[in-house]
Amino acid sequence: MGLTVIDLSLRTGSEVRIDKAELLSGDHAAAIRALLVERGVLLIRGAHLKDEELRTVARSLGDLRLGGSKRGADGATLREGDEGVLKVSLDEKVNPEYARFLFGNHLWHMDGTYEEVPPFATLFTPYKLSRVGGDTMFANTYAAYEDLSDEDKAELDQLRVVHTMQAALFPAKRDCTPEEFAVWYSYPQRSHPLVWHHKSGRKSLVLSTSGAFVEGMHPAESHDLLQRLMIHATQPQYTYRHEWQLGDLVIWDNTGMMHRVLPFDRESGREFHRCTLNGEEPVSAPREPALQH
Numbered sequence: 475m476g477l478t479v480i481d482l483s484l485r486t487g488s489e490v491r492i493d494k495a496e497l498l499s500g501d502h503a504a505a506i507r508a509l510l511v512e513r514g515v516l517l518i519r520g521a522h523l524k525d526e527e528l529r530t531v532a533r534s535l536g537d538l539r540l541g542g543s544k545r546g547a548d549g550a551t552l553r554e555g556d557e558g559v560l561k562v563s564l565d566e567k568v569n570p571e572y573a574r575f576l577f578g579n580h581l582w583h584m585d586g587t588y589e590e591v592p593p594f595a596t597l598f599t600p601y602k603l604s605r606v607g608g609d610t611m612f613a614n615t616y617a618a619y620e621d622l623s624d625e626d627k628a629e630l631d632q633l634r635v636v637h638t639m640q641a642a643l644f645p646a647k648r649d650c651t652p653e654e655f656a657v658w659y660s661y662p663q664r665s666h667p668l669v670w671h672h673k674s675g676r677k678s679l680v681l682s683t684s685g686a687f688v689e690g691m692h693p694a695e696s697h698d699l700l701q702r703l704m705i706h707a708t709q710p711q712y713t714y715r716h717e718w719q720l721g722d723l724v725i726w727d728n729t730g731m732m733h734r735v736l737p738f739d740r741e742s743g744r745e746f747h748r749c750t751l752n753g754e755e756p757v758s759a760p761r762e763p764a765l766q767h
Contacts, residue, residue, distance in 0.1 A: 479509065487516075510595060514726060515716075520722075535595065560572065561747055563744065564744070581646050582733070587684040590757075597724075603718055604743075610715075610736070611713055612714045614731055615730055618706055631668075634666065636687055639659070640659055673755050
């Protein structure tokens with residue numbers, strides 16, 4: 475059967491029509507991966523993947539992140555026995571660790587900004603959907619960078635942003651307890667270039683609600699700049715809104731996309747299963763600051 479590709483919007487997102495057996499065979503993995511990097515997010519309808527099948531597809535596309543004591547891409551702990559599949563739910567009976575952080579997914583973010591090498595990609599499939607809400611939105615930070623003015627590009631190319639977990643989660647839960655804030659604060663801070671110069675030669679904006687401040691910039695100016703860029707990058711021409719159906723498989727390139735879930739009833743039992751592909755390159759810029767001795 476081979477691949478049939480239908481673009482979901484002009485700047486980002488494509489539906490890939492492929493027979494399930496061919497998908498699992500891995501014969502088209504190279505083409506799917508190339509399309510993923512080009513389009514940012516891919517949709518395969520009617521896949522209805524079981525956990526082992528989800529792992530099979532993930533391994534055909536990259537290095538599958540396995541369970542253990544290591545924290546997951548967006549703060550949750552991958553427990554032993556998960557074998558690379560994380561259950562994503564607000565139901566503490568399904569995954570109590572993840573339920574502690576999932577509320578932060580309502581805001582635009584990139585996974586793993588506290589890591590030197592953020593995850594490359596995510597594979598996501600629903601097991602139970604909410605009756606109302608719960609769509610997922612994606613924003614292409616490659617395209618958003620490409621449309622900036624030359625003056626903006628020259629300025630942003632020089633900047634670095636400190637990312638923190640408390641910056642990512644506090645806006646979504648302003649009534650957090652001191653204990654919760656202490657947990658968020660325990661995660662490492664990470665400084666990344668604002669513009670990612672990828673090995674491919676392409677460039678993308680490194681934006682996320684975890685972006686706490688621009689290094690060396692007045693706090694007010696830092697806040698205004700990050701807000702302006704977030705508004706720019708989430709304009710309709712750079713985004714795709716996905717309405718979930720059971721059986722869907724959605725894959726997105728975490729290194730060039732932001733995502734967010736739209737509000738839904740936390741008692742709905744909404745549950746997804748997710749595989750994460752380990753990162754393959756650090757966030758880098760051509761002019762890294764000199765090391766201080």
